[in-house]
Amino acid sequence: MIFWISAVVGLLVAATILFLIRRDKLHVRHGVFWLLLAFAFAGLGFAPTLVDWLARVLGVGYPPVLAIVAIIAVLVIKILMMDIDQAHQEVQLQRLIQRVAMLEGSLQQRTRIDQQRAQSEHMRVNNDDNHSAP
Amino acid sequence: MTARASVSPRVGVVIPALNEAASIGSVICTLRSRYHYPVVVVDDNSEDDTATIALKAGAQVLPLAARLGAWGATQTGIRYLLQQGYDVVVTLDGDGQHEPGSLHLLLEPVINGATDVAIGTCPERMSRLRLIAWMMMKTTSGLRLEDITSGFRVYNQRAMIELADARATLLDYQDVGVLLRLQSAGLRLLDIPVQMRVRSEGASRVFHSWLVVGRYLLQTLILGLSKRLLGAPTGSKS
Numbered sequence: 001m002i003f004w005i006s007a008v009v010g011l012l013v014a015a016t017i018l019f020l021i022r023r024d025k026l027h028v029r030h031g032v033f034w035l036l037l038a039f040a041f042a043g044l045g046f047a048p049t050l051v052d053w054l055a056r057v058l059g060v061g062y063p064p065v066l067a068i069v070a071i072i073a074v075l076v077i078k079i080l081m082m083d084i085d086q087a088h089q090e091v092q093l094q095r096l097i098q099r100v101a102m103l104e105g106s107l108q109q110r111t112r113i114d115q116q117r118a119q120s121e122h123m124r125v126n127n128d129d130n131h132s133a134p
Numbered sequence: 135m136t137a138r139a140s141v142s143p144r145v146g147v148v149i150p151a152l153n154e155a156a157s158i159g160s161v162i163c164t165l166r167s168r169y170h171y172p173v174v175v176v177d178d179n180s181e182d183d184t185a186t187i188a189l190k191a192g193a194q195v196l197p198l199a200a201r202l203g204a205w206g207a208t209q210t211g212i213r214y215l216l217q218q219g220y221d222v223v224v225t226l227d228g229d230g231q232h233e234p235g236s237l238h239l240l241l242e243p244v245i246n247g248a249t250d251v252a253i254g255t256c257p258e259r260m261s262r263l264r265l266i267a268w269m270m271m272k273t274t275s276g277l278r279l280e281d282i283t284s285g286f287r288v289y290n291q292r293a294m295i296e297l298a299d300a301r302a303t304l305l306d307y308q309d310v311g312v313l314l315r316l317q318s319a320g321l322r323l324l325d326i327p328v329q330m331r332v333r334s335e336g337a338s339r340v341f342h343s344w345l346v347v348g349r350y351l352l353q354t355l356i357l358g359l360s361k362r363l364l365g366a367p368t369g370s371k372s
């Protein structure tokens with residue numbers, strides 16, 4: 001019975017992933033991993049003898065444990081990869097925030113220089129007018 | 135140092151500031167009364183009037199759209215001054231702890247080329263608990279510097295380039311991670327004893343709660359262990 005449950009859960013997860021990609025809620029890059037995992041889960045359900053055979057080869061007494069351990073290992077690797085990806089995105093976001101601040105600073109400085117230049121130009125024109133007045 | 139720097143290096147000051155409205159104005163005024171270096175205040179998304187006061191005091195303000203922490207703000211200032219063609223950058227806190235009067239002591243060895251980074255040290259300001267934390271950090275990281283958390287520093291252009299890199303953006307604090315990065319790049323670090331004042335306003339950004347201190351200590355110890363050099367430790371005292 002557990003193998004049928006596994007197959008149904010796998011197919012349901014696969015359908016959910018496809019739905020999320022269709023609705024633009026999940027990036028297809030991430031969807032590929034989850035789809036493969038869901039199909040592997042479903043495959044275990046449809047071919048239970050595969051786990052039994054592999055467990056016998058590896059010397060595991062209780063075959064379902066092998067499937068559970070394998071899935072936990074895959075999920076741990078996935079979570080680690082997500083953290084690496086998050087760190088990368090965090091760096092990009094921080095660099096962007098820094099860049100915006102730097103641009104704002106440059107803009108402020110440019111505005112200040114322009115104002116000073118306009119002020120001195122205005123004073124020069126006023127002085128010229130005063131000198132040229134009869 | 136560049137050829138232009140050997141003639142007259144362009145020096146800029148970076149002050150990372152978070153809610154320092156009470157002290158930032160006087161820090162900038164003291165600096166500007168003693169030196170002619172441009173002052174860049176990086177406002178770490180303050181909730182008070184830090185940016186306005188800094189602008190009125192004559193500093194240039196880089197406003198961060200989101201809070202990046204003391205190191206994120208400092209790195210912004212370093213990146214900005216590097217982009218503007220500066221050769222040397224001074225970093226100091228906006229809470230009035232660091233005496234601008236001691237700045238020449240830090241600047242001299244960097245401008246002379248005696249060192250790449252000068253760190254203003256004042257271990258006397260530390261409580262016994264903080265000294266124990268320092269000792270643990272120094273043991274795990276292999277750093278032999280006197281004051282590893284001091285934000286009163288002078289960096290030359292080589293150090294600025296190293297610290298402006300994207301890989302330094304992942305660091306959370308301006309202490310062990312930054313120093314180890316500089317050390318692994320082969321840069322020379324020099325401790326210089328300076329006078330520091332008691333914080334005039336506000337609280338430390340790290341040592342204000344036991345939970346934060348615990349997290350900081352754990353992160354720093356792991357960082358120090360993972361990045362420590364396997365060769366001889368560097369860093370010297372003046």
